[in-house]
Amino acid sequence: MRYLYYPGCSAEATGKAYDISARAMMDKLGVELVELDDWNCCGATSYFSVRELDSFAIAARNLAIAEKQSDEDLCVICNACYTTLAKTNRYIAESTEVHEAVNGALGAVGREYHGKKAVRHVMDILVNDIGLDAIADKVQRRLTGLRVAPYYGCQYSRPMGDFDDPEFPTTMDRLFETLGAEIVDHAGKVKCCGGMMMLTKEEAALRLCHELLKGAQDGGADLIVCACPLCEMNVEGYQPRVNKAFGTNFDIPVMYFTQLVGLALGVDPKQLAIDKQIVSCERVVAAIPA
Amino acid sequence: MAEQKIAVYFCHCGTNIAGKVDVDKVVAWAAEQPNVAIAREYKYMCSDPGQDLIKQDIQEHGIDRVVVAACSPTMHEPTFRKAAADAGLNPFLLQMANVREHCSWVTVDKDEATEKAKRILSAQIHRLPFNEALEPIEVPVNPAVMVVGGGIAGIEAALKLAATGKKVYLVEKQPSIGGHMAMFDKTFPTLDCAACILTPKMSAAGKDPNIELMAYSEVVEVDGYVGNFKVKVNKKARYVNTDTCTGCAACLEACVVRKVPSEFDQGLGKRSAIYIPFPQAVPLRATIDAEKCLTLRGKKCKQPCTTACGPGAIDFEQKDEVVELEVGAIIMATGFELWDPGQDARYGYGRLDNVITSLEFERISNASGPTGGEIVCKNGEPPKTVAILHCIGSRDLNHQEHCSRVCCMYSLKFSHLIKEHLPETEVYELYIDMRAYGKGYEEFYRRLMDEGVHMVRGRAAEVSDVALAPEEEGRLVVKTEDTLLGIVRRIPADMVILSSGLAPAKDAKAVSQTFGFGCSANGFFLERHPKLEPVSTVTDGIFIAGCCQYPKDIPDTVAQAGAAAACALALVDNPTVKVEPTISYIDPEKCCGCHICVGLCPHVAIQYNEELKVAEVITAACKGCGVCVAACGSNVPQQSGYLDDQIFAEIEGAMAL
Numbered sequence: 001m002r003y004l005y006y007p008g009c010s011a012e013a014t015g016k017a018y019d020i021s022a023r024a025m026m027d028k029l030g031v032e033l034v035e036l037d038d039w040n041c042c043g044a045t046s047y048f049s050v051r052e053l054d055s056f057a058i059a060a061r062n063l064a065i066a067e068k069q070s071d072e073d074l075c076v077i078c079n080a081c082y083t084t085l086a087k088t089n090r091y092i093a094e095s096t097e098v099h100e101a102v103n104g105a106l107g108a109v110g111r112e113y114h115g116k117k118a119v120r121h122v123m124d125i126l127v128n129d130i131g132l133d134a135i136a137d138k139v140q141r142r143l144t145g146l147r148v149a150p151y152y153g154c155q156y157s158r159p160m161g162d163f164d165d166p167e168f169p170t171t172m173d174r175l176f177e178t179l180g181a182e183i184v185d186h187a188g189k190v191k192c193c194g195g196m197m198m199l200t201k202e203e204a205a206l207r208l209c210h211e212l213l214k215g216a217q218d219g220g221a222d223l224i225v226c227a228c229p230l231c232e233m234n235v236e237g238y239q240p241r242v243n244k245a246f247g248t249n250f251d252i253p254v255m256y257f258t259q260l261v262g263l264a265l266g267v268d269p270k271q272l273a274i275d276k277q278i279v280s281c282e283r284v285v286a287a288i289p290a
Numbered sequence: 291m292a293e294q295k296i297a298v299y300f301c302h303c304g305t306n307i308a309g310k311v312d313v314d315k316v317v318a319w320a321a322e323q324p325n326v327a328i329a330r331e332y333k334y335m336c337s338d339p340g341q342d343l344i345k346q347d348i349q350e351h352g353i354d355r356v357v358v359a360a361c362s363p364t365m366h367e368p369t370f371r372k373a374a375a376d377a378g379l380n381p382f383l384l385q386m387a388n389v390r391e392h393c394s395w396v397t398v399d400k401d402e403a404t405e406k407a408k409r410i411l412s413a414q415i416h417r418l419p420f421n422e423a424l425e426p427i428e429v430p431v432n433p434a435v436m437v438v439g440g441g442i443a444g445i446e447a448a449l450k451l452a453a454t455g456k457k458v459y460l461v462e463k464q465p466s467i468g469g470h471m472a473m474f475d476k477t478f479p480t481l482d483c484a485a486c487i488l489t490p491k492m493s494a495a496g497k498d499p500n501i502e503l504m505a506y507s508e509v510v511e512v513d514g515y516v517g518n519f520k521v522k523v524n525k526k527a528r529y530v531n532t533d534t535c536t537g538c539a540a541c542l543e544a545c546v547v548r549k550v551p552s553e554f555d556q557g558l559g560k561r562s563a564i565y566i567p568f569p570q571a572v573p574l575r576a577t578i579d580a581e582k583c584l585t586l587r588g589k590k591c592k593q594p595c596t597t598a599c600g601p602g603a604i605d606f607e608q609k610d611e612v613v614e615l616e617v618g619a620i621i622m623a624t625g626f627e628l629w630d631p632g633q634d635a636r637y638g639y640g641r642l643d644n645v646i647t648s649l650e651f652e653r654i655s656n657a658s659g660p661t662g663g664e665i666v667c668k669n670g671e672p673p674k675t676v677a678i679l680h681c682i683g684s685r686d687l688n689h690q691e692h693c694s695r696v697c698c699m700y701s702l703k704f705s706h707l708i709k710e711h712l713p714e715t716e717v718y719e720l721y722i723d724m725r726a727y728g729k730g731y732e733e734f735y736r737r738l739m740d741e742g743v744h745m746v747r748g749r750a751a752e753v754s755d756v757a758l759a760p761e762e763e764g765r766l767v768v769k770t771e772d773t774l775l776g777i778v779r780r781i782p783a784d785m786v787i788l789s790s791g792l793a794p795a796k797d798a799k800a801v802s803q804t805f806g807f808g809c810s811a812n813g814f815f816l817e818r819h820p821k822l823e824p825v826s827t828v829t830d831g832i833f834i835a836g837c838c839q840y841p842k843d844i845p846d847t848v849a850q851a852g853a854a855a856a857c858a859l860a861l862v863d864n865p866t867v868k869v870e871p872t873i874s875y876i877d878p879e880k881c882c883g884c885h886i887c888v889g890l891c892p893h894v895a896i897q898y899n900e901e902l903k904v905a906e907v908i909t910a911a912c913k914g915c916g917v918c919v920a921a922c923g924s925n926v927p928q929q930s931g932y933l934d935d936q937i938f939a940e941i942e943g944a945m946a947l
Contacts, residue, residue: 168635214756
């Protein structure tokens with residue numbers, strides 16, 4: 001099994017652990033990830049509200065390169081990158097006007113996109129291509145007794161819902177159930193973490209993080225697992241500020257789902273960059289039966 | 291072909307057609323066409339003076355063919371054909387050119403609309419010389435009527451018809467008639483007890499000598515046509531002899547399988563495997579649930595029901611029985627389903643305790659319900675705060691676009707019942723718009739405001755169990771925007787009632803196909819005309835009443851049921867009915883007897899004559915669908931009114947410009 005791989009900007013900085021663990025996990029599963037040549041920032045989601053065509057063009061440059069590079073589907077790890085690239089794909093497929101305008105822009109740098117590249121979230125590949133049964137067969141450390149709070153974030157399957165229900169996704173629940181964990185059903189699992197608001201209107205973002213941290217804690221979660229670098233950053237890194245603002249005492253380990261899957265598959269914690277997490281995950285790693 | 295005199299009439303339909311089409315231009319063009327003797331325009335052709343134009347021209351100018359360019363033939367073809375007949379012209383020598391629905395209403399550009407109108411008209415001018423005079427076929431009418439569905443709509447229609455002396459078959463798929471209304475506690479806005487006003491009608495329907503009640507039965511096949519339907523009904527096995535069962539309920543007490551969720555109580559109460567859905571059931575007879583009964587599942591059971599039954603009515607050998615009935619008319623009253631709020635995860639139904647549907651609340655507040663009428667949460671405690679969320683699954687482009695019409699009022703009724711049972715309890719109504727449109731409804735709304743119910747204008751965003759403040763601990767929290775205050779609110783509550791919308795029954799589409807009519811885009815049964823024929827369907831002789839057509843409250847349902855009964859009576863009270871002569875004919879000289887049409891005819895209207903070795907059309911059974919015409923390899927079957935010459939001439943006319 002082989003996929004083209006789009007890491008995204010975050011994976012080179014705050015989300016480095018996501019990139020490292022995704023590669024390690026896929027390697028363990030026997031899946032080859034080939035990094036996209038000369039990729040650029042997806043443009044991120046907020047740019048669409050300001051200059052739509054420019055946003056499409058920036059995202060489509062990656063798709064054009066991917067289409068030319070090879071036939072494999074494009075695997076994306078970050079929720080925001082995934083939404084941006086998949087949305088661009090959808091608009092190009094459904095509107096000749098957008099398609100022509102995008103190709104007009106790409107033409108200036110000698111590129112063209114025919115709309116043939118499938119954009120896939122790494123979770124989609126894991127559950128629907130590799131399959132839960134195949135993953136279960138490769139488990140070396142079952143997550144028995146571990147209480148996992150899946151945190152999908154707002155852009156995981158919204159708005160298109162290509163591989164899961166847009167309002168009530170369950171793939172991550174099913175994945176960790178397969179790996180032996182107990183799932184904590186909490187109200188915040190598809191809520192926004194505040195995103196970029198953490199930099200522009202911190203009190204609003206902290207309020208959102210507080211609510212979802214409390215939901216997970218009330219449910220007795222041992223850890224929260226994320227599928228997006230921005231979610232991970234806000235939910236994990238801002239716990240001290242949430243505590244200060246709300247008089248709480250959160251100290252909840254947060255991992256990328258790829259890290260926890262990697263652990264279950266028997267990958268060494270170091271290779272999964274688990275030591276890079278801000279809230280120590282030692283107790284989680286220790287709690288998983290060898 | 292002899293010289294013909296065609297008259298063309300172009301209707302303005304006020305500005306409906308004339309606003310888009312240059313009528314003068316089209317009429318001037320039409321006057322120049324071959325065979326056209328007269329071309330006129332008029333503001334409203336369907337009015338009396340409009341029809342008189344046609345009659346005068348036929349009588350005074352010897353017109354022998356007519357085109358009316360106006361609305362859809364489903365609207366006014368009968369009107370104009372009758373006018374032609376009154377003036378002595380065979381009605382089948384008149385054609386409609388639909389320049390409204392097919393042209394002016396759907397074309398933006400005026401010049402394009404004018405050109406299109408010409409083509410549509412040209413098609414009919416070319417066709418008319420090939421039209422033949424046809425005589426309607428008169429067939430006898432069976433005076434019996436079938437009513438499908440035994441809720442308040444079906445019961446009302448059946449009683450009204452039975453009162454005229456007609457035989458009525460009332461078919462209900464559940465073990466008892468009564469429908470949703472039987473589950474309700476009170477009715478808005480008068481607060482009449484639902485059972486008190488419904489059970490006398492149920493009982494009357496059960497006893498009426500003219501009504502043959504067929505509960506626990508379903509229609510499996512419908513054949514025939516107006517005045518002469520043949521309906522196959524499957525009487526499902528109850529495993530209880532309904533002639534000897536007295537409804538004493540001794541078997542219910544004896545049954546060892548006791549924890550089956552009761553459908554009637556919305557799963558909140560329990561029943562046994564042998565059961566009577568509710569104490570006022572009609573017919574008051576026991577039914578064995580074959581999926582739960584140990585004996586019928588092939589497991590060991592001492593069969594205490596058999597021991598307990600005095601009259602010996604239990605019969606494990608009973609089988610489904612299909613009976614064929616003949617009726618002249620059918621009334622569909624198959625009702626609705628509550629929209630399943632589990633489809634919208636934000637409201638927590640199915641995940642969070644004490645988030646309940648409106649129908650569940652009806653049962654909780656009902657004195658004969660699972661809590662004996664005590665309004666309590668799952669832990670048995672009365673709620674200190676209740677939030678009622680309107681428009682769940684209604685007025686929502688993600689789910690159902692339509693307004694379900696009854697939810698605002700039943701929600702207000704709930705508020706009243708809560709205040710009546712628990713005066714100290716706070717009640718919040720979260721609404722988008724308060725639609726209190728019926729008689730006494732606005733007054734009821736005002737009364738509820740006086741009773742101290744908190745009205746919050748805003749669609750609820752979410753129900754959560756994450757407490758962010760001390761008063762929220764251990765409770766549900768409803769998040770909403772209060773659009774009158776312009777703020778986002780968190781309302782802590784102990785019970786949340788989801789006022790779910792009304793949805794079409796899951797099998798509505800399949801049922802509509804069995805009976806041969808259609809569904810609207812929203813999934814409810816399609817009426818023939820939304821304003822003027824709201825109880826008819828496109829199939830002559832089949833009528834609709836109640837929520838199977840669209841959500842409506844009890845007064846509107848009862849009124850529509852009466853109207854459907856009157857329409858059915860107007861049909862079956864006649865000894866005969868005229869049916870369209872546009873049916874197929876097979877020339878025995880040309881038929882090679884290949885059988886293709888025999889097997890394809892969906893109405894079993896073609897039989898094979900063994901003696902002559904040819905296929906023959908049974909005139910009374912043919913519905914003129916044209917399948918045999920299209921299928922025959924030798925082009926033998928021909929359908930009157932749709933002959934090849936006529937169709938080709940029509941196409942030629944449309945393409946001539």
